[in-house]
Amino acid sequence: MKPSVVVDTIPTLVNLVLDDYVKVCSLKLGSKILETISVNSQKVEDVKSLSDEGKYAYLLALFNKSKEVFGPKVAGRDLEKSVKGVMSRFGVTKGYLDLLAVLPEGVLEEEKYTLLQKGELERKIKERTKELEEAKEELSKRISEGSIELETERNKLKLVLYNVFDGIFALDRQSKIIAFNKSMEDLTGFLESEVLGNNVDDYVKFLNADKEALTSDIYYPSLKVIEDKTVYKAENLTLKGKHNKEYHVSLVSSAIAEGGPSNVGCIVTIHDVTTQKELEVMKLDFVSIAAHELRTPLTSLRGYLTLLLEANEAKKMLSEEELVYLERCYLSSNQLFSLVENLLNVSRIERGNVQLNREIVEWSPLVSQIIQSFGSLAKERRVKLTYTPISTSTKVNVDPIMIGEVLSNLLDNAIRYTPSGGSVHVFLEPSDRFIITHVKDTGQGIPKESLPHLFTKFYRVSGVLEQGSKGTGLGLYISKEIVKLHGGEISVASELDKGSTFSFTVPKA
Numbered sequence: 001m002k003p004s005v006v007v008d009t010i011p012t013l014v015n016l017v018l019d020d021y022v023k024v025c026s027l028k029l030g031s032k033i034l035e036t037i038s039v040n041s042q043k044v045e046d047v048k049s050l051s052d053e054g055k056y057a058y059l060l061a062l063f064n065k066s067k068e069v070f071g072p073k074v075a076g077r078d079l080e081k082s083v084k085g086v087m088s089r090f091g092v093t094k095g096y097l098d099l100l101a102v103l104p105e106g107v108l109e110e111e112k113y114t115l116l117q118k119g120e121l122e123r124k125i126k127e128r129t130k131e132l133e134e135a136k137e138e139l140s141k142r143i144s145e146g147s148i149e150l151e152t153e154r155n156k157l158k159l160v161l162y163n164v165f166d167g168i169f170a171l172d173r174q175s176k177i178i179a180f181n182k183s184m185e186d187l188t189g190f191l192e193s194e195v196l197g198n199n200v201d202d203y204v205k206f207l208n209a210d211k212e213a214l215t216s217d218i219y220y221p222s223l224k225v226i227e228d229k230t231v232y233k234a235e236n237l238t239l240k241g242k243h244n245k246e247y248h249v250s251l252v253s254s255a256i257a258e259g260g261p262s263n264v265g266c267i268v269t270i271h272d273v274t275t276q277k278e279l280e281v282m283k284l285d286f287v288s289i290a291a292h293e294l295r296t297p298l299t300s301l302r303g304y305l306t307l308l309l310e311a312n313e314a315k316k317m318l319s320e321e322e323l324v325y326l327e328r329c330y331l332s333s334n335q336l337f338s339l340v341e342n343l344l345n346v347s348r349i350e351r352g353n354v355q356l357n358r359e360i361v362e363w364s365p366l367v368s369q370i371i372q373s374f375g376s377l378a379k380e381r382r383v384k385l386t387y388t389p390i391s392t393s394t395k396v397n398v399d400p401i402m403i404g405e406v407l408s409n410l411l412d413n414a415i416r417y418t419p420s421g422g423s424v425h426v427f428l429e430p431s432d433r434f435i436i437t438h439v440k441d442t443g444q445g446i447p448k449e450s451l452p453h454l455f456t457k458f459y460r461v462s463g464v465l466e467q468g469s470k471g472t473g474l475g476l477y478i479s480k481e482i483v484k485l486h487g488g489e490i491s492v493a494s495e496l497d498k499g500s501t502f503s504f505t506v507p508k509a
């Protein structure tokens with residue numbers, strides 16, 4: 001059943017629609033279309049004279065024909081356009097939707113379907129909106145839970161970093177402080193809140209061993225790194241705090257490859273060694289005082305033993321056995337004396353109390369002179385001691401006594417650690433700025449694993465003690481420090497059971 005409004009409206013509409021439809025079609029598509037849409041070759045005028053029902057039927061037929069030609073969508077849209085245009089022209093506001101709703105099957109199917117589904121659609125939209133809102137709520141709940149978790153983790157990390165025993169601070173790529181932990185606050189006297197965002201050099205001041213400022217451009221050279229790595233490392237630094245309080249520290253600066261997007265430049269770790277340093281100074285003080293105190297009685301002991309030996313030489317008052325004992329006493333007192341001397345040297349070196357009295361000397365004759373003083377020891381040990389002097393100038397700028405100690409030490413070792421029948425050969429090799437002195441022996445050699453420790457304090461190759469050698473393990477350490485003070489280097493090449501070559505450089509004048 002058609003609703004009454006439709007029954008009333010349709011006849012007028014159909015007339016107008018027909019007119020307009022014909023106009024629309026002729027305007028848009030031309031006469032060819034008019035022919036196409038003329039059902040049974042009827043003329044437009046013929047259609048106009050039809051009864052209302054006839055026109056309605058014609059309209060339907062027209063629509064069906066158009067549908068064949070253009071498809072239901074285009075045909076429906078043209079029809080719809082015409083109906084709408086006519087309605088607005090005559091101020092008809094009702095009836096269009098009803099018209100669409102009552103059109104027979106297949107006419108304006110899409111529009112009809114849409115209309116009928118409108119309610120359903122709205123319901124579905126509401127449902128979907130509700131679902132979306134619920135999902136949104138769930139999502140924001142999860143996001144806020146996630147951010148709480150993230151915040152907790154961040155706080156945990158911050159807390160750990162803040163309370164790490166070592167001082168830690170981080171810089172961005174412009175050397176501005178972006179992290180500063182509690183130890184750094186204690187060391188510098190500045191609070192994290194005071195320093196954040198400020199240039200590090202204004203707050204964290206380091207001095208190197210030569211009391212020169214160590215600024216961030218040195219420990220953070222802003223190179224671009226492709227992997228996380230240590231970019232600077234230093235020991236023996238002084239960190240000057242807010243009230244000029246000084247700490248002895250070591251520093252390690254690491255750059256981060258992934259730091260780019262978050263603008264993290266480097267992370268610097270500061271290890272406070274002030275207490276160790278103080279202990280070391282106390283230890284050195286103790287050693288130096290003890291050595292000084294031992295020196296006087298030892299000198300007198302050696303003196304009386306020498307007197308006794310000389311008296312016995314003249315008067316032969318001791319039995320052979322007693323003489324052996326006396327000689328052993330004398331030897332031991334000598335060893336003790338050289339240990340005391342070495343300990344004093346070590347403490348002087350470590351406190352930086354060694355003053356070089358440099359002078360310009362000819363090195364080759366000095367070497368020759370020192371070698372000669374080892375002639376009797378070499379003879380006693382039955383070791384052949386040779387030297388190849390060089391005739392060209394070998395002027396060097398050294399403290400002859402100190403550098404002489406180095407050569408003496410190396411010769412003493414070379415002779416002592418070479419079995420009888422072996423040889424020790426000394427030769428010089430001039431280079432650009434230095435003269436290299438080599439002491440080569442055919443002795444027992446040094447095991448590979450001992451080589452890295454050889455120049456450290458009190459190090460002795462295991463086994464030498466059992467072999468009865470009476471060294472202190474300080475000679476090479478002292479030698480290395482003396483050579484270093486002269487700006488030179490000392491090194492060793494050795495092969496077990498074949499021999500060793502110790503070499504050191506002295507600066508040319």
Ligand code: ADP
Nearest residue numbers: 413414417445460461464471472473474475476
């Ligand atoms: P030491 O008083 O024990 O000789 P040094 O510091 O002079 O102390 O030497 C350290 C150790 O190095 C020695 O104990 C010895 O084991 C080894 N050494 C030094 N020179 C030689 C050498 N020419 N040949 C073999 N071993 C050596």
